[in-house]
Amino acid sequence: MTGPCVVYVIDDDSSVRAALDDLLASVGIRVLTFDSTTAFLAHGMEDAPGCLVLDVRMPGQSGIDFHRRMAGLGIALPVVFITGHGDITMGVDAIKHGAIEFLTKPFNDQTLLDAIQNGIGKDRDRRRAVAESEMVRARWASLSAGEQEVARLVVQGLLNKQIASVLDVSEITVKVRRAQAMRKMDARTLPDLVRLTGKLDLDGLS
Amino acid sequence: MTGPCVVYVIDDDSSVRAALDDLLASVGIRVLTFDSTTAFLAHGMEDAPGCLVLDVRMPGQSGIDFHRRMAGLGIALPVVFITGHGDITMGVDAIKHGAIEFLTKPFNDQTLLDAIQNGIGKDRDRRRAVAESEMVRARWASLSAGEQEVARLVVQGLLNKQIASVLDVSEITVKVRRAQAMRKMDARTLPDLVRLTGKLDLDGLS
DNA sequence: GCCGAAAATATACCAAAGTATAATATTTCT
DNA sequence: AGAAATATTATACTTTGGTATATTTTCGGC
Numbered sequence: 001m002t003g004p005c006v007v008y009v010i011d012d013d014s015s016v017r018a019a020l021d022d023l024l025a026s027v028g029i030r031v032l033t034f035d036s037t038t039a040f041l042a043h044g045m046e047d048a049p050g051c052l053v054l055d056v057r058m059p060g061q062s063g064i065d066f067h068r069r070m071a072g073l074g075i076a077l078p079v080v081f082i083t084g085h086g087d088i089t090m091g092v093d094a095i096k097h098g099a100i101e102f103l104t105k106p107f108n109d110q111t112l113l114d115a116i117q118n119g120i121g122k123d124r125d126r127r128r129a130v131a132e133s134e135m136v137r138a139r140w141a142s143l144s145a146g147e148q149e150v151a152r153l154v155v156q157g158l159l160n161k162q163i164a165s166v167l168d169v170s171e172i173t174v175k176v177r178r179a180q181a182m183r184k185m186d187a188r189t190l191p192d193l194v195r196l197t198g199k200l201d202l203d204g205l206s
Numbered sequence: 207m208t209g210p211c212v213v214y215v216i217d218d219d220s221s222v223r224a225a226l227d228d229l230l231a232s233v234g235i236r237v238l239t240f241d242s243t244t245a246f247l248a249h250g251m252e253d254a255p256g257c258l259v260l261d262v263r264m265p266g267q268s269g270i271d272f273h274r275r276m277a278g279l280g281i282a283l284p285v286v287f288i289t290g291h292g293d294i295t296m297g298v299d300a301i302k303h304g305a306i307e308f309l310t311k312p313f314n315d316q317t318l319l320d321a322i323q324n325g326i327g328k329d330r331d332r333r334r335a336v337a338e339s340e341m342v343r344a345r346w347a348s349l350s351a352g353e354q355e356v357a358r359l360v361v362q363g364l365l366n367k368q369i370a371s372v373l374d375v376s377e378i379t380v381k382v383r384r385a386q387a388m389r390k391m392d393a394r395t396l397p398d399l400v401r402l403t404g405k406l407d408l409d410g411l412s
Numbered sequence: 413g414c415c416g417a418a419a420a421t422a423t424a425c426c427a428a429a430g431t432a433t434a435a436t437a438t439t440t441c442t
Numbered sequence: 443a444g445a446a447a448t449a450t451t452a453t454a455c456t457t458t459g460g461t462a463t464a465t466t467t468t469c470g471g472c
Binding site: 378 | 419420421422423
């Protein structure tokens with residue numbers, strides 16, 4: 001495997017949990033099983049790329065309901081549904097809401113493994129993107145208000161002279177803030193700064 | 207409606223075609239119906255945002271097969287499937303391959319209309335993005351080889367002096383090419399050029 | 413080989429950007 | 443209020459970027 005990863009299995013049927021535990025352990029993937037969404041939430045998530053195998057139909061909160069609430073709970077884990085009794089609309093809607101797969105029992109073991117690997121890969125990519133975005137965001141937050149203003153106008157293509165006029169400060173102040181912004185953003189060149197701020201959506205951050 | 211648009215309906219059942227024709231005409235959407243994918247291909251597509259309503263099961267090429275071949279045929283139209291006899295896997299796979307909806311008869315008229323409007327909106331967005339990308343690409347193609355080289359290095363953050371050294375030309379030549387590149391790309395400032403070329407993937411274009 | 417067009421280069425100049433030092437103003441904390 | 447920290451501004455200088463004009467070079471076609 002390329003690095004550590006975890007598969008969370010939520011199914012009320014203990015025989016299913018045991019079977020999936022065996023299957024995944026046999027290919028060397030770390031597995032955590034739960035008999036309900038509540039139990040999963042109580043345990044929490046590990047800090048590693050992962051994938052959630054979710055039973056559609058369960059006592060208490062159904063897998064479908066849980067899937068819908070995941071975003072609100074801040075859980076971005078890719079989901080692979082498994083079910084004994086599903087209908088077309090349910091499967092279609094699940095995929096439309098972003099699920100990786102919707103498998104009906106009995107399903108082929110390899111099909112499930114492929115879906116899980118796919119999900120783990122997607123989660124790995126997502127985590128990388130989030131980490132990068134967070135780093136840029138943290139750097140941006142380290143700029144003073146004045147430095148952010150200058151940086152924003154610099155990236156818009158204004159000259160130092162124009163920025164000084166817009167902000168009603170001296171051109172020297174603009175140069176100081178600009179240099180400071182470059183240092184804090186860890187941008188060696190102006191194109192670097194443009195690319196970094198491009199990941200920020202400066203309109204939304206003012 | 208926000209601008210012109212077309213809905214293509216492909217279904218071998220003439221009563222379905224007539225019903226959809228009525229339904230869509232009643233809300234003021236232009237409709238073209240076909241009894242097979244072949245007939246649709248023979249007619250060709252209009253130059254307007256659109257959506258394809260596709261029967262899953264047809265004599266000759268099935269809707270599912272056609273959907274898979276659309277990318278290869280250069281058809282990016284959003285697809286809404288309708289079917290009388292489908293199974294979960296078929297619906298799930300269709301959505302996974304990018305279909306907007308997978309509806310089983312009998313379906314609610316409003317559900318279909320919503321899906322179609324959704325598809326048209328997506329196609330409109332896609333067409334806009336493609337048009338913008340094409341414009342940038344055309345501008346880039348208007349640069350001479352030397353101008354492209356200079357522009358690429360400029361965007362990487364190199365100084366004119368460094369670019370001259372890398373390309374083994376004089377710094378004055380770099381300045382001329384650089385100015386010419388800015389003019390041809392219609393970039394008023396360096397940040398503009400960075401953003402424009404960012405849409406190009408310069409690695410792939412050499 | 414000669415010619416015309418396009419590209420490259422040289423020269424000269426000005427505006428803009430980057431940097432360092434120091435002085436002044438402002439804010440913040442005690 | 444007073445002191446320390448921070449921000450702003452001024453001055454001076456260097457490097458870089460942008461532009462215009464003129465000259466030279468290069469290259470394809472006749």
